[in-house]
Amino acid sequence: MITEEIGTFSDTVEEAAPVEACTKCTACNTVCPVARSTEIFRGPKFLGPESERYRSQPEAAVTAGLDLCSGCKLCEVTCPSQVTIQEYIRRAQNKGAEEKGRTLRDWVLGHTRLLSRFGSMTAPLANFGNRNPLVRLVMERVLGIHHKRPLPRYQWLTFERWFKRNSLSPRGGGSGRGGLATHRTVAYFYGCWVNYNDRRLGEQVVAILERNGIDVIVPKQQCCGIPAVVNANMDLARKYGVENVRRLNGLPPGVDIIASSTSCGLMLKHDYSHLLDIPGAEQVGARVYDICEYLWMLHEAGELNLDFQPVTTRLLYHAPCHLKSHGIGYPAMRLLRLIPGVQLEEVDEGCCGISGTFGVKVEKYDLSMTIGSRLFAAVKAAGSDAVLADCETCRMQVEHGAGAQSAHPIDILARAYGHG
Amino acid sequence: MPDTTTGVVVIGGGSTGAGVLRDLSMRGIDAVLVEKGDLASGTTGRSHGLLHSGGRYCVNDLAAAIECVEEGRILRRIARTTIEDTGGYFVSVSEEDEAWVPRFVEGCGKAGISCERISVEEARRREPALSKQVRTVFWIPEDGHLDPFYLVMGNVESARRRGAQVRTYTEVTGFNRDGNRVTGVLTRDTMTGEETTIGCKAVINATGAWAGFVAKLLDVEVKVVPVKGVMVVLSHRVAHATINRCHKPGDGDIIVPALSVAILGTTAVRVPHPEVLPIEWEEVRHMIEEGSLMADGVSTARAMRAYAGVRPLYDLGAEAEGREMSRNFAVIDHEQRDGIAGFASIVGGKVTTYRLMAERVTDLVARRLGVTMPCATAGVPLNDRDDELDQLRHRPAQVGVPKPHGDELALQPLVCECELVRPQDVAPWFEDPAVRTLEDIRRRTRTGMGPCQAAVCSYRLAGRLVTDRHQDGPAATRAMADLLETRWRGVRHVFWGSQLRQAQVTAGLHLELFNLDRQLMLEKSTAPAGHFPPPQGEGQGGGVEKAEVASQR
Numbered sequence: 001m002i003t004e005e006i007g008t009f010s011d012t013v014e015e016a017a018p019v020e021a022c023t024k025c026t027a028c029n030t031v032c033p034v035a036r037s038t039e040i041f042r043g044p045k046f047l048g049p050e051s052e053r054y055r056s057q058p059e060a061a062v063t064a065g066l067d068l069c070s071g072c073k074l075c076e077v078t079c080p081s082q083v084t085i086q087e088y089i090r091r092a093q094n095k096g097a098e099e100k101g102r103t104l105r106d107w108v109l110g111h112t113r114l115l116s117r118f119g120s121m122t123a124p125l126a127n128f129g130n131r132n133p134l135v136r137l138v139m140e141r142v143l144g145i146h147h148k149r150p151l152p153r154y155q156w157l158t159f160e161r162w163f164k165r166n167s168l169s170p171r172g173g174g175s176g177r178g179g180l181a182t183h184r185t186v187a188y189f190y191g192c193w194v195n196y197n198d199r200r201l202g203e204q205v206v207a208i209l210e211r212n213g214i215d216v217i218v219p220k221q222q223c224c225g226i227p228a229v230v231n232a233n234m235d236l237a238r239k240y241g242v243e244n245v246r247r248l249n250g251l252p253p254g255v256d257i258i259a260s261s262t263s264c265g266l267m268l269k270h271d272y273s274h275l276l277d278i279p280g281a282e283q284v285g286a287r288v289y290d291i292c293e294y295l296w297m298l299h300e301a302g303e304l305n306l307d308f309q310p311v312t313t314r315l316l317y318h319a320p321c322h323l324k325s326h327g328i329g330y331p332a333m334r335l336l337r338l339i340p341g342v343q344l345e346e347v348d349e350g351c352c353g354i355s356g357t358f359g360v361k362v363e364k365y366d367l368s369m370t371i372g373s374r375l376f377a378a379v380k381a382a383g384s385d386a387v388l389a390d391c392e393t394c395r396m397q398v399e400h401g402a403g404a405q406s407a408h409p410i411d412i413l414a415r416a417y418g419h420g
Numbered sequence: 421m422p423d424t425t426t427g428v429v430v431i432g433g434g435s436t437g438a439g440v441l442r443d444l445s446m447r448g449i450d451a452v453l454v455e456k457g458d459l460a461s462g463t464t465g466r467s468h469g470l471l472h473s474g475g476r477y478c479v480n481d482l483a484a485a486i487e488c489v490e491e492g493r494i495l496r497r498i499a500r501t502t503i504e505d506t507g508g509y510f511v512s513v514s515e516e517d518e519a520w521v522p523r524f525v526e527g528c529g530k531a532g533i534s535c536e537r538i539s540v541e542e543a544r545r546r547e548p549a550l551s552k553q554v555r556t557v558f559w560i561p562e563d564g565h566l567d568p569f570y571l572v573m574g575n576v577e578s579a580r581r582r583g584a585q586v587r588t589y590t591e592v593t594g595f596n597r598d599g600n601r602v603t604g605v606l607t608r609d610t611m612t613g614e615e616t617t618i619g620c621k622a623v624i625n626a627t628g629a630w631a632g633f634v635a636k637l638l639d640v641e642v643k644v645v646p647v648k649g650v651m652v653v654l655s656h657r658v659a660h661a662t663i664n665r666c667h668k669p670g671d672g673d674i675i676v677p678a679l680s681v682a683i684l685g686t687t688a689v690r691v692p693h694p695e696v697l698p699i700e701w702e703e704v705r706h707m708i709e710e711g712s713l714m715a716d717g718v719s720t721a722r723a724m725r726a727y728a729g730v731r732p733l734y735d736l737g738a739e740a741e742g743r744e745m746s747r748n749f750a751v752i753d754h755e756q757r758d759g760i761a762g763f764a765s766i767v768g769g770k771v772t773t774y775r776l777m778a779e780r781v782t783d784l785v786a787r788r789l790g791v792t793m794p795c796a797t798a799g800v801p802l803n804d805r806d807d808e809l810d811q812l813r814h815r816p817a818q819v820g821v822p823k824p825h826g827d828e829l830a831l832q833p834l835v836c837e838c839e840l841v842r843p844q845d846v847a848p849w850f851e852d853p854a855v856r857t858l859e860d861i862r863r864r865t866r867t868g869m870g871p872c873q874a875a876v877c878s879y880r881l882a883g884r885l886v887t888d889r890h891q892d893g894p895a896a897t898r899a900m901a902d903l904l905e906t907r908w909r910g911v912r913h914v915f916w917g918s919q920l921r922q923a924q925v926t927a928g929l930h931l932e933l934f935n936l937d938r939q940l941m942l943e944k945s946t947a948p949a950g951h952f953p954p955p956q957g958e959g960q961g962g963g964v965e966k967a968e969v970a971s972q973r
Contacts, residue, residue, distance in 0.1 A: 020655055020722035021918045023925040024838070024872040040831050050837050053656050053680050053870075081921070 021081040022049035028075035033351035037370045041068045044075035048085035066093040070355035071230040072321035097232035105144040109357040110231035113223035116196035119154035146365035152197045159195045159202040185215040191264040193392040204414035224264040260291045262322045262391040296331040308416035310341035316384040320391035332409035339416045349375040354397035376402040422619030426450045432626035434464035438575035439778030445582035447793040456591040460572040466729025468685035472772040473562035478527030484747040485531040502570040508563025508662035513553040517667040549659040549715045563662045574802035588854040602762040625765040628732035629694035640758040643735035646694040649686035650703040655722040655871045658682040672710025684711040697728035722918045725910030734768030836877035838870020850888040853954035858903035873907040875926035894943035
């Protein structure tokens with residue numbers, strides 16, 4: 001019948017050419033934090049599917065305004081037609097950068113790992129410089145990094161070296177519920193943030209996992225590549241990705257991979273195989289879990305150590321945009337509500353505005369603060385001991401914009417386990 | 421007594437009529453063009469937009485092929501902004517096709533069509549869209565896309581600048597005669613019913629498939645065979661160049677990348693009347709299946725709509741049917757043939773040869789009027805200057821984002837995001853008295869011709885109708901509904917996949933959110949249904965001129 005006839009050329013439409021599936025419903029524009037905050041951004045609908053129709057024409061490269069996309073991916077989460085809006089925007093931006101060249105600033109911000117290594121090696125000096133107004137003025141002029149944007153503190157001892165040092169002593173065999181039937185091992189993808197800026201978070205992750213009788217191994221790893229992706233350097237991101245995929249595919253079977261950074265986790269889970277087309281990335285992605293997602297799964301399996309000390313505190317939770325792309329709900333909230341004494345509420349005010357390196361840039365700092373203003377106001381109005389967020393740059397932005405304390409949800413969990 | 425007088429009345433606002441109007445005006449002959457619908461709303465606007473190199477006709481219809489070669493080269497000089505110089509491929513996809521190859525090569529040689537055989541590998545490197553079935557490939561550099569709307573508007577505006585007049589939605593109801601001489605044309609405004617008499621020295625019947633109906637008003641016979649062709653529009657270009665099947669011309673053997681879309685064509689079915697053009701599901705499916713033989717991506721692309729046009733084939737009395745009939749044209753001198761002075765018809769032909777057709781019929785009429793000035797249309801560009809700016813194709817680069825986030829252009833608001841139509845592209849047309857419906861705006865600006873088929877831009881146009889043409893709300897609502905209705909007529913033929921979901925969104929938006937059908941029932945407009953009146957302080961101001969100035973800014 002007619003449906004069968006139609007079927008011959010309809011079934012493949014969505015899969016083969018998702019850009020064609022856009023019905024102009026404009027749902028993406030209504031959730032886009034950038035479009036909501038500035039008149040000069042046309043929004044994901046125009047820069048993604050609508051412009052894509054013209055990008056095959058040599059005389060009509062539609063690139064203007066692409067760099068205003070912060071890469072939060074809320075458009076893709078929202079799209080009822082499953083159009084991969086972000087991928088079109090990123091590819092077009094990358095193509096534009098290849099043709100017109102990148103700024104020094106975007107090159108530097110794409111090489112976050114290199115930058116962080118340098119910052120870590122020269123930690124006291126780098127930290128002094130990052131807080132010196134004169135140095136910051138020079139940085140703004142030369143690099144285009146806004147002088148008001150607080151830059152992360154670097155630490156001299158990296159997580160990688162800390163783990164090596166501490167793993168010399170016998171590890172594993174957590175003190176939690178001894179004699180578990182299943183024995184698990186996870187590989188920890190700590191990411192550049194934990195390695196160079198927040199070793200303590202990494203230590204907490206290891207401690208919590210071990211407390212649950214899980215062995216932690218730390219494979220050698222490269223930057224996940226997301227700073228390169230959003231700074232229009234997909235070749236570099238792919239290079240990083242290929243290296244990570246090779247190393248992670250070398251892990252013994254049965255070893256799950258966990259990440260404590262939302263965006264690193266999203267790259268490993270999804271973008272390596274989709275946006276960057278890295279061979280073998282599907283297999284890696286299938287075994288990657290966000291740390292809170294993983295712990296919640298343990299809980300559901302009845303394996304989570306629930307021997308919590310009460311933590312009396314009033315907390316707010318801000319869900320990072322990239323966490324929404326994971327499609328796992330908010331496992332951090334569910335986990336922390338298991339802890340006696342914890343009062344936790346979500347601030348549902350959308351994107352914080354920083355979007356990784358986006359809000360660092362001199363021409364986007366103000367925009368990034370405008371995007372976050374709703375969140376800042378809500379955080380200030382609610383009052384709390386700390387604002388929790390799984391993503392490190394969200395935490396930086398909330399501290400800067402709302403003047404609040406911030407922490408990774410793991411920090412509270414660690415306190416409940418007595419590792420605070 | 422006639423209400424106005426002029427030198428020549430041209431009936432028909434397609435490419436031929438527009439070409440005749442321009443030719444007359446360039447020879448200094450006063451002229452008025454009357455068209456019962458909008459300009460380019462008949463055969464011309466419903467063509468598939470292939471600028472013929474002649475390759476398609478070089479075996480069966482050598483005379484037409486030679487005309488295409490010459491006219492194609494002239495159009496590249498005079499109508500550069502309406503042409504996309506894509507070049508084209510002629511591909512064979514079966515053994516049967518390959519048998520046609522020697523005849524094709526011979527035909528190209530005879531007609532003087534440049535044609536180069538390239539290896540399948542090389543062809544696929546240049547045009548990755550070519551399908552796996554492709555066996556032999558010819559590169560025909562002179563095939564291309566000719567935008568029929570811009571072509572007609574360009575001719576008309578050029579004529580208007582020389583004093584010619586245009587009356588759209590003006591139907592010819594009869595003729596004034598003085599003995600055997602035609603002295604005037606009786607017309608009726610199809611929207612207001614207003615009747616007018618235009619006195620003239622001669623009439624040129626350039627109504628194509630409708631030529632027989634006009635001639636009948638003078639009791640003379642012009643035998644035109646209306647042959648329907650169905651086309652399917654895909655939502656993106658699919659290929660970089662036009663693709664023709666290298667075989668005996670048949671159904672579904674042309675793919676034309678046209679600005680932001682691709683057009684698959686076509687069929688050839690004789691119809692009883694030029695306005696009876698049903699589109700069957702089988703025809704739509706056949707277009708897509710045949711197109712898929714030549715290019716990958718045709719079957720997976722989003723089909724946006726289907727439409728049908730009518731060829732005005734002139735019956736030379738031969739036994740030929742449909743495609744077998746010549747695409748040649750004929751000038752009928754009714755003074756010589758039927759003894760009616762001051763009346764000539766131009767029939768047959770095709771959009772690519774419109775200029776030559778206009779030249780031949782204008783030669784005849786000018787001679788009868790004693791005007792000796794020769795035809796100059798081949799030497800002067802439509803916009804009378806070497807126009808650097810191709811409005812349509814440069815739009816993507818002109819939508820603009822302010823520095824430091826983009827280029828230095830200010831951010832342009834858009835009326836139609838699919839087709840990148842800016843307010844300044846639309847605004848001048850609201851001042852043009854020839855524009856009477858939102859469909860007319862669409863034909864002149866491409867507003868509403870993208871994937872959403874006016875779902876979004878229709879209400880923006882309705883708003884502009886209020887601000888730019890001072891219509892009341894109900895009139896604007898009515899006009900919006902009419903635009904959606906005409907779009908719907910084409911969309912309903914491709915109801916599967918994405919376009920079906922699109923239709924659902926469009927219906928949800930307009931019928932549920934806007935409650936459009938109920939609005940139409942409740943709100944009675946003072947304007948007659950179906951159109952909005954011309955602007956106050958009517959003039960024959962040229963819209964294109966203003967549009968060009970605006971877009972250069």
